[in-house]
Amino acid sequence: MTFPIFMPRRLSDPVRRPRFPAAMLLSLALLMGSGLPGLAAGDVNLTEGARVTSSSAMPTNKAEFVVDGVVSDESRWLAASGDAAPWVELTFSKPVNIGSVDVYSGWKDEGGLEGFDLSVVVDGKRVSPDQGQVRNNRDLAKRVETNLRNVTSLRLTLPKSGPARIREIAVYEAKHAMVGAGLKGKVLTRQMVDRSVHQVAVNQVGYETLRPKRFTAPLSPDGARFSIHEAGGTTVLHEGEIREGLGDFSAFRPKDASKRYMIEVTGGSLKNGRSDPFLIADNLYQEQFWQSAVDFLIDSRSVVATHPSAYGGCPWRDGTYYDAIIPSLVMFYLSDRGKVDAMPRQIDWAAEKARVTDAGFRFDAKNPCSEGVMEAVRSYHQLEPPKPDAPDVVKMIHWGAGYYLVNPATQDPSGDPDKRRIHSQTVEQVAYVLWAWPALKQWLPESFHERCREFCFANWAPSLEIDRWWEPTTYLTLEQISEKNPMGGLLHPYKGRHAPGHSIVPNLLMHEVAKREGRSDSRVYLDAAVKQAAWCVANLDWNDPRTTKGQRMSEHRTIPNLVWMLQRYPKESPPGLKEKITEWAKVAVSRSNNYWDFRRYDLGTEWTIPKVNDVGNSISLPAIALSASWVVEDSGLKKRLEQIAFGSIDHVFGRNPCQAAAPCHPEMGFPEVERGWPKSHPDNICARLELCRGSLSSLSGSEMYPFNPEGTFRHAEGWVNYGACWCISLAYLRFDLNSGRTPQP
Numbered sequence: 001m002t003f004p005i006f007m008p009r010r011l012s013d014p015v016r017r018p019r020f021p022a023a024m025l026l027s028l029a030l031l032m033g034s035g036l037p038g039l040a041a042g043d044v045n046l047t048e049g050a051r052v053t054s055s056s057a058m059p060t061n062k063a064e065f066v067v068d069g070v071v072s073d074e075s076r077w078l079a080a081s082g083d084a085a086p087w088v089e090l091t092f093s094k095p096v097n098i099g100s101v102d103v104y105s106g107w108k109d110e111g112g113l114e115g116f117d118l119s120v121v122v123d124g125k126r127v128s129p130d131q132g133q134v135r136n137n138r139d140l141a142k143r144v145e146t147n148l149r150n151v152t153s154l155r156l157t158l159p160k161s162g163p164a165r166i167r168e169i170a171v172y173e174a175k176h177a178m179v180g181a182g183l184k185g186k187v188l189t190r191q192m193v194d195r196s197v198h199q200v201a202v203n204q205v206g207y208e209t210l211r212p213k214r215f216t217a218p219l220s221p222d223g224a225r226f227s228i229h230e231a232g233g234t235t236v237l238h239e240g241e242i243r244e245g246l247g248d249f250s251a252f253r254p255k256d257a258s259k260r261y262m263i264e265v266t267g268g269s270l271k272n273g274r275s276d277p278f279l280i281a282d283n284l285y286q287e288q289f290w291q292s293a294v295d296f297l298i299d300s301r302s303v304v305a306t307h308p309s310a311y312g313g314c315p316w317r318d319g320t321y322y323d324a325i326i327p328s329l330v331m332f333y334l335s336d337r338g339k340v341d342a343m344p345r346q347i348d349w350a351a352e353k354a355r356v357t358d359a360g361f362r363f364d365a366k367n368p369c370s371e372g373v374m375e376a377v378r379s380y381h382q383l384e385p386p387k388p389d390a391p392d393v394v395k396m397i398h399w400g401a402g403y404y405l406v407n408p409a410t411q412d413p414s415g416d417p418d419k420r421r422i423h424s425q426t427v428e429q430v431a432y433v434l435w436a437w438p439a440l441k442q443w444l445p446e447s448f449h450e451r452c453r454e455f456c457f458a459n460w461a462p463s464l465e466i467d468r469w470w471e472p473t474t475y476l477t478l479e480q481i482s483e484k485n486p487m488g489g490l491l492h493p494y495k496g497r498h499a500p501g502h503s504i505v506p507n508l509l510m511h512e513v514a515k516r517e518g519r520s521d522s523r524v525y526l527d528a529a530v531k532q533a534a535w536c537v538a539n540l541d542w543n544d545p546r547t548t549k550g551q552r553m554s555e556h557r558t559i560p561n562l563v564w565m566l567q568r569y570p571k572e573s574p575p576g577l578k579e580k581i582t583e584w585a586k587v588a589v590s591r592s593n594n595y596w597d598f599r600r601y602d603l604g605t606e607w608t609i610p611k612v613n614d615v616g617n618s619i620s621l622p623a624i625a626l627s628a629s630w631v632v633e634d635s636g637l638k639k640r641l642e643q644i645a646f647g648s649i650d651h652v653f654g655r656n657p658c659q660a661a662a663p664c665h666p667e668m669g670f671p672e673v674e675r676g677w678p679k680s681h682p683d684n685i686c687a688r689l690e691l692c693r694g695s696l697s698s699l700s701g702s703e704m705y706p707f708n709p710e711g712t713f714r715h716a717e718g719w720v721n722y723g724a725c726w727c728i729s730l731a732y733l734r735f736d737l738n739s740g741r742t743p744q745p
Helices: 022-031 063-067 284-299 325-335 337-341 349-357 373-380 392-406 424-435 446-458 504-516 522-539 549-557 559-568 577-590 615-629 635-652 720-738
Strands: 051-054 087-105 116-122 125-127 141-157 166-172 206-208 214-216 225-230 238-241 246-248 260-266 278-281
Touching (some): 063 166, 325 392, 325 424, 392 446, 504 522, 549 720, 559 577
Parallel strands (some): 206 278
Antiparallel strands (some): 214 246, 225 260
């Protein structure tokens, strides 16, 4: 586990000391190999002194290693090759009572043992305990809770042949014993939670004063009390009660935005628990998130920013034709032009041109799809530049669209079957620049506007059609992606390449541009948008999660587009559109009825998108849920949509089973975050996001839900596409606050 450097909020603030809750102190002790003194009787590992036998063992991977107290790859039991039904058995020195059994398995960061059966000998008879048959497991640390007395031996058997790969077996009398108690080893890199303490998961950055303010207490019983204090203080400022693992303090609206607060939960058999500190302010999101969101997209630009490479060959490193970065910047700008205009200027167009066009500049061409990139960058810098004092957001709009003007044909390097070409979604991104020109023209040259217009109208034909990849019959099933965590290939729709209805709003924008310019074909674009919206109404089943959360970070291209159609063109909208949006809202809410307020993938085994890192979906849900709330009529449904929208932001910044915020380098843009994501991606790979401020890395996968922070980590690499999701959500938060609809430029 890596622990972040805790930075003060501002240089003028006193430096805050790192605060490690009991759970983190336990993890630190385990990592140091010291164990913890003074464990409760139920937390003592009962395997000490047990005699171990097995069906077989590799010469250097003895069965005794499963009870040596060390959880590591070097100290594992491996069954011998050819063992048809491997087993390992622990015989205790005296009869014991068992409440929980923890099985540590796996190798490196690969998933844990897929399946095993536990059996015990009680009073001389072998029996199988409840929950003793484990299947479809991926967790490196798998707990089996039981209630057994007078056990003399415990056996773990594999249902089929295999190497077993058991790092350790720990046995405790307490059903809710501390995970990892009494163990040590470098594999113990999970956040080990002390389950004898009330756990309090909050947004570590904070909450907006007038918005929903909720937290999760996953271990706390109904009726447990919570109180709010200033951080470091004892005066009770607000009180409430835990219900179904949730605490709601929306009614707490302090006036002093400079204070940090904390929540204490008490009651029941658990010891008192305290949250991380957090802020409460009227305009917290703009104050805490806007600059870091812009910084991320500044730093992740290809070639010209923090690394001289262009993984994927698009304007942003590891960007794609479907990343929606240009639309996100346009919407971000329109949501509060005054705020963006007042932000500090960092991009120096002329200096960047001089640097990347210098004969001594060294481009890293080892990345996929890098051919032609430097020619494109140099051609871009022959365009008429933005004004020197233009806001960075506008300069990036110029950069993104300008790059595509000179290099429009791209290819997603991760196995996209559509190969290199001018993709319709690339052209649709540039349409936002055309539409927003009245707001942008004070900063950008008319020659740039003319080239954008020519590019869009010349290449628009594919966007008038129904994208063949929208059809749900083209989607893969879970079984088809059930192997190793997929990183590329078709991965449809889980890659997010072709969100249904992605061209609805771009067609509406082109309709408005054509009308503004007096073109005779303006109706063509409106008719196409209506046809595409009608197709969505008729063909998408929101109960199939592949049409919603399964679209990963691109779902914001569907519901907000349908809402835009209904709000801007109610008379032309297809029949049933409002009902279709309301139906989506009901499904989303039905999958969010849990103590995390987290919109699940399904109500079966998958909480998150199967296999992949889906932080982009969490960070885009605010835009999706809030836009839907603008058109649904039921007041209770509206309120719940608002709760899950803001709960999703909380989720990204600490209110999740891992109780860690999504950025693995919070010191680079998120000074209020106490704990960043514990697992980081290797440096100097793909987009090199370790060099970017404001990067959002990863979040809990299904393996950690509903509350299993010891579960396996998902892929730890962020994505520049997530930067687009975040900017779009930050924009929609402003739209929601101002008018409940998107603005005109």
